[in-house]
Amino acid sequence: DAKTTQPNSMESNEEEPVHLPCNHSTISGTDYIHWYRQLPSQGPEYVIHGLTSNVNNRMASLAIAEDRKSSTLILHRATLRDAAVYYCILRDSSNFGNEKLTFGTGTRLTIIP
């Protein structure tokens, strides 16, 4: 499975934007970039995903580098409820029916009031 590299931890002030980086230099053409987050004492939840173009949804934005070797999850205005571990995951879409998620250790985001 293609690997991702994320910082272990980040801090951000409340109500400011947060940029969470992810490196995936060995990404293949069929890999989608997925982001999940895990709030304390909960199961992970889906945030956003993309292939080549930048993506926006109600939770966040995903900026993907032109060479696809890195991406950035953007939380436009962080709140205390965004404090969580954020996982960047490559999901191979070519193996239809077995598109498993391989989690790393993620980035622990702390929001400072």
Add this chain to the structure above:
Amino acid sequence: EAGVAQSPRYKIIEKRQSVAFWCNPISGHATLYWYQQILGQGPKLLIQFQNNGVVDDSQLPKDRFSAERLKGVDSTLKIQPAKLEDSAVYLCASSHNRGRRVQYFGPGTRLLVL
């Protein structure tokens, strides 16, 4: 829409005992996953079902772990006998087998083996 349900939420057992976890996926989701999450690590896939068939169980320790999904809906994961290193959170997730294939996770069962 009801989420993924899991029970029990917490379980404490002694080593060499047996334990079972139950999962009820979101209605209509054909794919069901069991993950193990050890403290400080990301979740690790143990087994994936498509309806009632196994798609991937390559990381399931089959000498002690077993899982079934009878009738393609609910699933149970069993550990027999448990070891100290099995202390972890066991997460169940489900997804559609079409479209974005987003995985929806339950709250997990926290297992402590003494």
